[in-house]
Amino acid sequence: MAERLAGTPGVQKVPSASLDLFIVRDFLPPELCDAIIERIDSQRRPSTIADDSGIANFRTSETCDLDSGDAVVADVDCRIVGLLGLDPALGEPIQGQRYAVGQEFRAHTDTFNPGSYDYYVHTAAGGQRTWTAMLYLNDPEDGGATRFKTIGKTVHPERGKLLAWNNLLADGAPNPATLHHGMKVRKGVKFIITKWFRERPLV
Template identity: 70%
Template sequence: MVDGPGQRLRSTPGVQRVPNAALDLFVVRDFLDPASCAAMIERIDRVRRPSTIADDLGQTQFRTSETGDLDGGDPAVAAVERRIDALLGLGEPLGEPLQGQRYAPGQEFKPHTDTFEPGRADYFLHCAEAGQRSWTAMIYLNLVEDGGATRFKAIGKTVQPEAGKLLAWNNLLPDGSPNPATLHQGMKVRRGVKYVLTKWYREIGYAAGSRTRS
């Protein structure tokens, strides 16, 4: 489960792997076409609300974006989810529902990992049913005028937003523990607005009808 998508992505045409031994990080340009990106932006704007976080590490203004919980029953949303599932080779029960995020000027998400810290309360709350977050897929939906890059601090890699570009990375080490090299941040937007889609996958997966949002 931990390495399966990595092996698949390495052999998929059009997928680029960032060359770093500490982290399996992949980039796919033009994964979504402009019409699909526009449709997802419109849906995010319908339902956006202030973003939340399981553990802000005691820092104020840790995550200042807005989040939109997208309806998996919407055919356009379901089609995007199926495309991501197929790219990574992961089944629907392993995936959390698709979310969108909106970053206005000045908004950011400070350095964090997508996994839940073993031993903390949020780990037991969010991982009891479906397990730890294994893979992350994120898609930029628009070109940002200035700022809004994703910085993977531990490996010194910064990725600029481009409409339709997908990033995917493995959150876990081979032994199943969280990989600290996944530390990343949504850098502050300086001009314009940034929209992204995010889909997280779990180790075990959800029972039918029980997918939850974290």
């Protein structure tokens, strides 16, 4: 996967020995970004987290489970799967997030913590999360960057820009270098979508 992305025109690999992280600018056209934003805005609900750390206000965004039967959502899904080259059966449904002023998702990883209750619940069918694709749908007026603290990389939101990273080490264990923080929006609103992939089909 990493070699495939590194050899794809328009894909930038972030220099890091500890994390396979890629950036694709203008991956999604503005009209599709706007269409997904409309869907998120009309169906959003308070976000939740697995492996709850007990920290208040750890994740304060709103979430939308996008309908895979919607032609617009299916188009976006197909584009992401096509870029990564993974079996569509390994993908979770696309999820949308909305961040208003002051909202954030504190530093976390997308994998399930081995040995935890949520690990056994959420990995029983499809296994661990392997790759993450995250896409910015708009340009907030200020704030809302994604900070990969371990590797010292901050990515600023730009409409249509996609990030993709490998959540696992070579031995299949979660990679701690994927720790990332959806930083607070200081002005405006931030919309993103996220698609995760698993080790095995979820069906």
